[in-house]
Amino acid sequence: MEPTLPAPDPQWRPRAVVFDCDGVLMDTExxxxxxxxxxxxxxxxxxxxxxxxxxxxxxxxxxxxxxxxxxxxxxxxxxxxxxxxxxxxxxxxxxxxxxxVLEPLPGAVETVKALARHVPVAVASNSTSAILDRKMHAVGLADTLRTWVSAEDVPRGKPAPDIYEEAVRRLGVAPEDTLAVEDSPAGSTAAAAAGLWVLGAPHGHEEPLRSHFLVESLGDPAVGELLRGWGMPL
Missing domain, CATH: 1.10.150 (DNA polymerase; domain 1)
Structure with a gap:
């Protein structure tokens, strides 16, 4: 697969990153x-x-x-x-x-922590609040993330943009300065509709994503290449 949306200017760098949870950080999908x-x-x-x-x-x-x-x-x-x-x-x-089954996917924790050394990082998930809290603590990211947003925190879940709009509001950054990491059509649609740049990480899914960048998963060596290009090495 290839990205379906044009990439930003080569000089662009994320000032914040918002990760989906299921299928991106852990294999709970x-x-x-x-x-x-x-x-x-x-x-x-x-x-x-x-x-x-x-x-x-x-x-x-x-x-x-x-x-x-x-x-x-x-x-x-x-x-x-x-x-x-x-x-x-x-x-x-x-x-x-x-x-x-609360185990992180390969590369997930390392990528989140690497980015958190440089920019604020959040999670935006269609999970319920209690389950999302449990997931973030189970994989050891609760102290790394600036915030996490569940479907219960907003009027509408993905594919509506509400969860991503709330995430960038909490982070205090503009959508156009923020990268979303998604694996599903619903999530990538939500992030793009909220005005974020989208890194697709389908992890074996073949459904087309609305993405500006594309890797196989957070364990893909291409993730390290992207981060190095942004001055945020793993």
Whole structure:
């Protein structure tokens, strides 16, 4: 794959960096997909491979809306769960399933800490607040990050730009001076819509991202090349 958006001026340097969490910093995205499938099945809704791809990167609120809607269509209004019931099931199951796989991806911690020596760094995630807090402490980044923003901190989760707008507000930087690191279409759409420059790190995903820069993952040697070019070596 290649970047889908034009890169900034060669003299551009990030004054802040905002990382996505799942699929970028830790391999929890597959666990979150299992949560969705388990909860959906409990309400009589099947999530096939194509649907799983379409839902990738969305928040629990959006997944709950989808599952409740599918249940209504399949089983009728009277038998369908409320969005709130599906949301509670998602959050409860996420705490159980995702909580068991809190390990950083290769290169993730090193990259975050290298950048934090030079610029303020944050995380912007569609996770719930409690789960995101747990993730940041589990991988040892809580003291490195300036802040982290969950889907519960803003009106709308990704692909809306709200999470990234809140992150740059908290960091006190302009969007155009900020780099976002994303692996999903929903997340890269959110970051680009908020006016950030996007480093795509798809980690094996083949879905096209809205990205200005592209690496395979934070373990890709190309990350070190980028950072050296910006005067921020690993």
């Amino acid at each position: 597959r666990a979150w997909a299992r949560v969705q499938k388990r909860v959906a099945a409990g309400f009589g809704v099947d999530i096939d491979a194509a649907t799983e791809t379409r839902l990738m990167g969305l928040s629990a609120t959006d997944i709950a809306e989808f599952v409740a809607g599918q249940a209504r269509r399949a089983h009728g209004e009277q038998s369908a769960p409320s969005e709130e019931a599906v949301y509670r099931a998602l959050v409860g199951t996420e705490a159980e399933v995702v909580g068991a």
